Amino acid sequence: DAKTTQPTSMDCAEGRAANLPCNHSTISGNEYVYWYRQIHSQGPQYIIHGLKNNETNEMASLIITEDRKSSTLILPHATLRDTAVYYCIVRVAYSGYALNFGKGTSLLVTP
Amino acid sequence: KAGVTQTPRYLIKTRGQQVTLSCSPISGHRSVSWYQQTPGQGLQFLFEYFSETQRNKGNFPGRFSGRQFSNSRSEMNVSTLELGDSALYLCASRTSGASTDTQYFGPGTRLTVL
Numbered sequence: 001d002a003k004t005t006q007p008t009s010m011d012c013a014e015g016r017a018a019n020l021p022c023n024h025s026t027i028s029g030n031e032y033v034y035w036y037r038q039i040h041s042q043g044p045q046y047i048i049h050g051l052k053n054n055e056t057n058e059m060a061s062l063i064i065t066e067d068r069k070s071s072t073l074i075l076p077h078a079t080l081r082d083t084a085v086y087y088c089i090v091r092v093a094y095s096g097y098a099l100n101f102g103k104g105t106s107l108l109v110t111p
Numbered sequence: 112k113a114g115v116t117q118t119p120r121y122l123i124k125t126r127g128q129q130v131t132l133s134c135s136p137i138s139g140h141r142s143v144s145w146y147q148q149t150p151g152q153g154l155q156f157l158f159e160y161f162s163e164t165q166r167n168k169g170n171f172p173g174r175f176s177g178r179q180f181s182n183s184r185s186e187m188n189v190s191t192l193e194l195g196d197s198a199l200y201l202c203a204s205r206t207s208g209a210s211t212d213t214q215y216f217g218p219g220t221r222l223t224v225l
Contacts, residue, residue: 043115043201043216044154087154098144098156098167099214 004088009106012082018075020105022088025069032091033064034099035073037084044087044101047073078109113138115204115217123223129190132220136183136204142166143185144214145177148199160185161207189222197224 005023012018024033034049048055048062050071055062061074075082087104116135124130136143144167145157156169160179177187183204189196199219205212 041199041219041221043203043218046213046215049213098159098169099146099154100156101154103153 004090004102006086006088006103006105008103009108011108011110012075012078014080014109014111015077018078018082018107018109020073020075020086020088020107021070022073023070024088024090027068027090029068033062033071034089034091035060035062036087036089036099036101037082038087038104039081039084045084047086078107080109080111083107083109115202115215117200117202117217117220119220120218121221121223123225124192125225126192126194128192129188130192130222131186131188132200132202132222134185134187134202134204134217136185136202137215140204140206140215141183142205142207142212143179143183144203144205145185145187146201146203147171148201148219149195149197154201157187192224194224196222198222 032049032051035047036044038044047060048057050062050064064071085104085106087101089099118133142161144159146154148154157171158165158177159167163179174190179185199221201216201219203214203216205214
């Protein structure tokens with residue numbers, strides 16, 4: 001699976017948009033970009049995933065650059081409950097399934 | 112629909128003992144994966160089971176084993192516990208063998224080895 005690079009930590013004011021970047025410059029054409037988050041000591045929570053088109057759901061939007069070498073997760077109106085570690089994962093579509101979580105970005109949403 | 116459940120939520124064992132952790136996947140999900148999370152190593156993949164067969168395995172010693180039952184429930188076992196096995200053990204399930212299935216995690220079992 002392709003390697004990802006994320007900032008170690010970020011801050012965001014409550015109510016503002018949180019934009020979390022992820023670099024995956026070695027991504028292959030059949031690799032998907034997944035985002036999960038983990039609130040302290042809980043199980044990781046799925047947020048969104050995509051292949052090459054931008055995606056949006058009730059939690060967030062995923063913007064993938066045209067060359068697919070980077071992506072941005074957008075939380076449109078961050079709340080205190082969005083404080084968590086956010087993991088960007090790229091994985092190829094094959095039958096074996098293991099997510100490589102890496103270090104992630106620790107997002108702190110402040111009042 | 113109920114989420115992934117794991118039992119017990121907390122466990123304390125001593126070195127040399129063995130432990131069995133249980134995971135019940137989301138109804139209809141046939142794949143179950145296990146992960147170990149420690150402060151030093153982060154989240155690491157242990158193994159995945161699909162239709163009672165181990166399909167994928169991470170880089171862990173043979174002391175770590177698992178199985179899946181016909182109802183998709185899964186157990187993992189750790190024998191001869193070491194202090195370094197203290198961790199949060201997470202179970203995740205997904206619908207089937209399709210590679211694009213989304214994996215959903217349970218709350219985890221916090222294992223402490225004394």
